[in-house]
Amino acid sequence: MDINISHFLFISAALFAIGFYAAIRRRNIILVLIGIELMVNAAVINLVAFANVNTKANAADGKLMALFAIVLSAAAIALALAIVVKVYQYFNTINPDQIEEFKN
């Protein structure tokens, strides 16, 4: 059986659902970030898989979108982890349920 695009769609749907579960359920900000990373990865797999549909005119479009998404998520994770460290220094916890007030 040949590998076709629907295989990639199945994998990315599974990864997106798992990442969504981690993002809405977890009690730890870092695990929420991991869930968001899983969702970004599912989107990247989809973009790269759909880049194979039309290989003539705009073959690089989907791949470049995937590359830009990877770089943007790297910047987002760096910022989010910096904020997590500051939140931990201020509240002494990184459980999102226990962080209740942001007023100083």
Place this chain on the structure above:
Amino acid sequence: MINLVFYFFAFLAIAAALYAVSTKQIIRSVFAMFACFFAISGLLVFAQSDFIAIAHLMIYVGGILVVMVFGIMLSQKASLSNVVLQKKSISLHQYLALLACVALFIILMYFFYLYGPNTPIHYVGSDIEIIGIALLTKYLLPFELLSLLLLAAFIFTAMVTRKNKN
């Protein structure tokens, strides 16, 4: 034979992601994400984009996960080996989250089944040439803007985490 490698990578990605979100210890889940990102990068090779796969491996496994390990080390009181995430009890919230996750998966698969293309993927050669040409012609402006945004993000990160003087 080559399909078996693809199925192995697919199984490894999904299984590692499941373990990462279901384990109780946060450092185990980060190390499961190592396996997951490695498998995803292997899958990107099968989607005929080897340059993206190499970039993905370098950025995620070499960068983001190392930063995440540092973030865990800086934000936990106990040592890394016994950081327990939450209590054992399975509440109503957890069932609802699981239900939402399964419903999302079914909806996504339904739409992919209805509208998704079924094109087989053939080997067309390396993609480095087309990516390089497109990055310096059609996508030159987004490329430069992205580099500026990365610079701004890292300056802001250094500013946020800096110690206060007072």
